[in-house]
Every structure is written in structure tokens, then in C-alpha cells.
Amino acid sequence: MGLEMAETDWASLIVQIFWLLFFILLFTGANQKIQMKLWSMDIRNKLRIIYKYFNDDEDKVKNLLKNLGVASPELLFKRVLDFFTIQPVDIEPTDIIKRLDHLLRTSDKSFRRLVASYLPGIDRYERSLIETSLSIVAALYMVYKIIRHYLLLGEKENNWILLMQLELVMPQIMRIVETYHKALDAFTTGKPIGDGVGPLVAYRLIELGEVVSRRIVEETSITELRLDNRRYIIIKAEGPGSNVGHPGAVLASVIEDLKGGVDLVVTIDAALKLEGEENGEIAEGVGAAIGDPGPEKIAIERATTKYGIPLRAVIVKMGLAEAIQGMRKEIYEAGERTVEYIRRLVKELTPINSTVVIAGIGNTMGIPG
Amino acid sequence: MISSQDAITWIAVISAIILSIYFMMESMRKPKEPEYETMEILECPKCGYTVTKEFEPGDFIGMIKGKCPKCGTPLIIKAIYEVEKKNEKNLKTPNNL
Ligand SMILES: [Zn+2]
Numbered sequence: 248m249g250l251e252m253a254e255t256d257w258a259s260l261i262v263q264i265f266w267l268l269f270f271i272l273l274f275t276g277a278n279q280k281i282q283m284k285l286w287s288m289d290i291r292n293k294l295r296i297i298y299k300y301f302n303d304d305e306d307k308v309k310n311l312l313k314n315l316g317v318a319s320p321e322l323l324f325k326r327v328l329d330f331f332t333i334q335p336v337d338i339e340p341t342d343i344i345k346r347l348d349h350l351l352r353t354s355d356k357s358f359r360r361l362v363a364s365y366l367p368g369i370d371r372y373e374r375s376l377i378e379t380s381l382s383i384v385a386a387l388y389m390v391y392k393i394i395r396h397y398l399l400l401g402e403k404e405n406n407w408i409l410l411m412q413l414e415l416v417m418p419q420i421m422r423i424v425e426t427y428h429k430a431l432d433a434f435t436t437g438k439p440i441g442d443g444v445g446p447l448v449a450y451r452l453i454e455l456g457e458v459v460s461r462r463i464v465e466e467t468s469i470t471e472l473r474l475d476n477r478r479y480i481i482i483k484a485e486g487p488g489s490n491v492g493h494p495g496a497v498l499a500s501v502i503e504d505l506k507g508g509v510d511l512v513v514t515i516d517a518a519l520k521l522e523g524e525e526n527g528e529i530a531e532g533v534g535a536a537i538g539d540p541g542p543e544k545i546a547i548e549r550a551t552t553k554y555g556i557p558l559r560a561v562i563v564k565m566g567l568a569e570a571i572q573g574m575r576k577e578i579y580e581a582g583e584r585t586v587e588y589i590r591r592l593v594k595e596l597t598p599i600n601s602t603v604v605i606a607g608i609g610n611t612m613g614i615p616g
Numbered sequence: 617m618i619s620s621q622d623a624i625t626w627i628a629v630i631s632a633i634i635l636s637i638y639f640m641m642e643s644m645r646k647p648k649e650p651e652y653e654t655m656e657i658l659e660c661p662k663c664g665y666t667v668t669k670e671f672e673p674g675d676f677i678g679m680i681k682g683k684c685p686k687c688g689t690p691l692i693i694k695a696i697y698e699v700e701k702k703n704e705k706n707l708k709t710p711n712n713l
Contacts, residue, residue, distance in 0.1 A: 258622055258625045258626055258629070259622075259625065261629065262625055262629070435673070436671070436673035436674070437673065437674055437675075437676060438654055438671055438675070438696055439676075439677065439696050439697075447677070450677065450678070486676070487676035487677070487678070487679075572652075572698075573652065573654050573697075573698040574696065574697050574698060575652070575697060575698050575699075576697045576698065576699050578697070579695060579696075579697040612676075613675075613676040613677055613696055614676065614677050614678075615676060615677065615678040615679075616678070
């Protein structure tokens with residue numbers, strides 16, 4: 248009997264203590280402190296993973312540079328990792344596109360010159376791969392720095408809302424970081440990525456047609472050819488290095504050169520799919536399918552608007568991982584289907600002997616032409 | 617005898633512990649991501665012979681690589697893409713069956 252009494256006491260005592268603790272925590276706000284501690288611990292762990300990714304990738308690129316004969320890649324990394332471009336003033340939007348274009352081009356050129364100064368005598372193909380690999384490492388470092396900043400700030404100021412927000416966006420950030428980390432492999436080996444589907448379609452069209460002429464302007468190739476009784480002008484970034492070229496500016500200058508004598512402009516690009524959509528789905532629409540910060544896209548819109556040329560777009564849908572990592576088979580096959588799609592679209596929309604400009608937008612790594 | 621109210625208390629305490637452990641494990645479990653390998657298709661422009669090989673760094677579409685074993689014409693890389701790695705564990709019969 249005595250033993251059974253003790254057991255009853257223990258059970259209710261535990262429950263009593265539990266409730267008492269619960270209310271003390273609730274009224275003193277200490278439960279929030281515990282919650283905050285848990286969040287910051289979790290963020291810290293994830294931050295450690297991000298740093299590990301950054302570190303691994305940095306070592307990988309450093310080794311690559313050492314193999315190419317760079318004695319001390321640390322100096323190059325120091326300059327590259329903190330390289331920045333300041334956004335132009337936007338409260339006064341007059342000529343903002345010109346200013347943005349200027350800043351982007353200068354940034355591009357300076358970055359290239361910086362890399363080239365450490366790698367004299369390296370060929371362009373190899374250099375383009377190094378440049379993109381370096382910018383991936385720099386992007387990872389940037390994410391690491393920003394997350395660390397908000398974590399330390401939240402802890403310092405006991406800002407639990409900041410930590411909560413950070414904790415809630417961490418899964419999304421981790422997914423993006425992992426995607427970038429995995430993308431490095433494609434850029435160090437030079438294999439086509441999903442974003443290259445636009446240039447791939449352009450290259451296939453060049454293969455199919457009877458090439459009349461070919462020239463390179465601003466790292467962008469312009470190929471004129473005959474196909475399906477029409478004059479095709481194909482614009483794509485010059486391959487097979489890691490390069491996106493300047494398809495917008497070049498397309499605009501091609502239209503200007505022909506004094507607007509173009510019957511149709513089609514842009515082809517990879518587009519981010521919505522959750523639930525299939526990889527490799529093809530869709531068509533109207534407008535300039537290009538994901539640059541602005542200057543290239545507006546050049547296409549302005550040139551086609553000036554001469555009233557129909558501007559059509561064909562997109563291949565894919566997730567971020569599929570877009571910046573090695574081209575998956577379903578994306579490749581979608582590219583092959585897009586070639587036929589474009590030919591049918593052109594036949595539908597233009598009479599025989601018209602001039603059609605096709606721009607394959609995206610990074611042409613691993614795809615020549 | 618243990619009273620029924622007592623039993624209920626114990627059951628509540630134990631199930632609360634089990635539930636919290638279950639949720640903790642659930643949140644830690646990560647879905648396994650598929651692994652990919654990169655393949656390339658080489659094609660003979662003359663006789664149409666094709667062969668699938670593993671991608672090597674530096675290869676690109678349109679590159680000339682090797683010779684056709686049938687007619688000796690240089691082979692051209694027609695395609696490069698990634699395919700999901702076949703999971704070897706699924707193919708083998710588990711030992712503990
Ligand atoms: Zn052959």
C-alpha cells in the first residue's frame with residue numbers, strides 16, 4: 248500500500264513541477280530566450296555548413312589555379328572575394344540603363360582583367376571557366392558573410408524577430424547554397440549547363456541551315472543562314488567557353504544594320520519553373536525572354552518597338568538547380584524539341600523569303616558556335 | 617493498485633516524450649538527393665555510328681574526339697547531358713533477407 252502511494256505522488260509531482268516551470272518561463276519571457284537560443288544554434292550549424300562549402304570550393308579553385316601555374320592564388324582570392332559593383336542612382340532614372348550598362352560592362356572587364364593579370368598566357372576558354380568558378384566561390388562567400396552578419400546582429404541586440412526571420416528563410420538559403428556548391432563542378436570542367444538550352448537550340452539551327460556568313464561582335468556570334476526558304480540570323484554567345492555575351496545589344500545593332508528589315512524576332516531562354524511544373528516544359532509567348540539586369544532586355548524591346556517587329560519568346564522551364572548545374576537529359580531533349588518548335592513557329596508566322604532573327608539566350612559553356 | 621487517473625497521467629507523460637522525440641528525428645531526417653553522372657554521345661558524321669561515353673573535362677558539343685571504328689572518320693560529340701545514377705543498392709538483393 249505504501250509503495251503504491253509513493254508512485255501516485257511521483258507522477259503528480261512531475262506534472263506539478265512541469266506546469267510550475269511552464270508558467271515561470273511564460274511569465275518571465277525566458278521561454279523566448281530558450282527559443283532564441285535554439286534558433287541561433289540551428290542557424291550557427293547551417294552557417295558552419297555554408298562555410299564548409301565555401302572552403303571546399305575555394306580549395307578546389309585554388310588547386311585549379313596552382314595547376315595553371317599561379318604561385319600564390321591567395322592574393323587573387325583576396326581581391327576577388329570582396330569585389331563589388333555599386334548600383335546606380337535610381338531616384339533620378341534619366342539614362343539609368345546607360346549608366347547601369349556602363350557599370351556592368353566595367354565590372355565585367357575589371358574582373359576579367361584582374362583574373363587575366365594573375366593568369367598571363369592562358370587561353371580564353373580556360374580563363375572563362377576560371378572566371379565563373381571564382382564568381383561562384385565569391386557568391387558563396389557573400390552569402391556566408393551576410394548570414395553571419397544577421398546572426399551576430401540578432402544575438403547582440405536580442406532581436407528574436409530577426410533571428411526568427413533568419414531561421415525561417417534558412418532552408419531556402421541552404422537550398423540555393425547547395426545548388427551553387429554543386430554547380431561548381433560543371434564550371435570547372437566546362438560541361439553544358441541547363442541555362443545553355445537557348446544557345447544549344449541556336450547551335451542546332453546553325454547545324455541544320457546552310458551558313459552564309461558568320462561574325463563575332465562583343466563576344467556574341469551572328470550567323471546568317473538559309474533554312475526552310477527563309478533567311479535566318481542566329482545570335483548566341485560565342486562558345487564553347489563560359490560566356491553569356493551581349494545578345495541584346497547585338498540583336499539591336501543587327502536590326503539597325505538591316506534598317507528594320509526583319510519580319511520576326513524570337514528569343515529562346517531557360518526560365519525558372521514554378522514548383523509543381525515539370526522540368527523541360529516548353530512554353531511560348533510574347534516579349535524578350537532574357538534574364539539580365541536590364542540593359543540587354545531593353546535593347547531588344549526598343550529595337551523591335553522602333554520598327555514594329557513582332558517579338559516572340561520561347562522558354563524551357565527548369566528549376567534553379569537544373570539551370571546552373573550540368574544539363575540534365577530532360578532539358579537536353581527539350582532543347583531538341585524546341586528546335587522543331589521554333590521552325591514550326593517561324594513557318595506559321597512568316598511568309599517565304601522573310602528575314603527572321605533568332606536569339607539563343609544563356610550561358611553557352613560546352614556549346615560552340 | 618494504480619488508480620486510473622494515475623495511469624492516464626503516466627500515459628500522457630510518456631506519449632509526450634515519444635512524440636517530441638519523433639518530431640525531432642523527423643526534422644533531422646533529410647530526403648536523399650539523386651546523384652547524376654555526365655554522359656556524352658559521339659556520332660560518326662559519315663556512317664551514323666554512335667557511342668555513349670563518360671564525359672571528360674574540357675569536352676564540348678561539336679568537338680572532334682576519336683575515330684569511328686567502322687569507317688575511320690573522326691567522331692563528333694553530338695550531345696552532353698546528365699543522367700541519374702542507377703542506385704546499385706536497389707539492384708542487389710539485400711543480404712539480410
Ligand atoms: Zn563511321
